[in-house]
């Protein structure tokens with residue numbers, strides 16, 4: 300039994316060596332999303348940790364193997380949709396992502412449930428969902444007339 304604990308603790312320490320690169324890309328104000336403050340508040344509270352270059356890192360972001368899961372969420376989230384590059388996203392891609400955004404918010408697929416467990420205030424209420432839907436619709440409309 301002692302041996303098992305020894306190896307388990309040893310393993311837990313050794314894996315800490317593999318650290319994700321958490322540097323946030325610099326923010327370019329010319330291309331970030333800029334919309335009314337109510338919408339910004341909801342997006343910043345519920346989406347920005349995975350969909351922007353303004354991720355707020357907490358202590359457990361540095362504890363392997365949790366850190367590996369979180370960093371892959373952030374990396375893949377930014378790939379799917381990055382509000383920090385909002386004005387540089389190809390209009391066709393953006394249109395498609397906005398349609399998806401309406402779906403994932405309505406189906407409670409975003410914000411991810413494991414994220415809501417750790418960030419209770421990220422959960423979207425009915426009002427917040429309506430607000431986001433109206434924002435996504437307005438963006439879609441703007442792109443459709445281009």
Ligand code: HEC
Nearest residue numbers: 345346349372375376379380396399400403409410411414
């Ligand atoms: C914990 C991290 C996290 C949070 C918080 C989060 N997302 Fe995501 N999101 C992801 C990841 C990772 C992906 C890539 C696909 C996947 O793994 O589901 C993604 C994908 C997406 C996509 C593309 C989906 C598709 O199928 O094309 C949209 C749109 C999206 N998220 C919108 C949002 C919105 C809107 C919010 C806030 C209300 C949000 N996400 C919050 C991690 C997150």
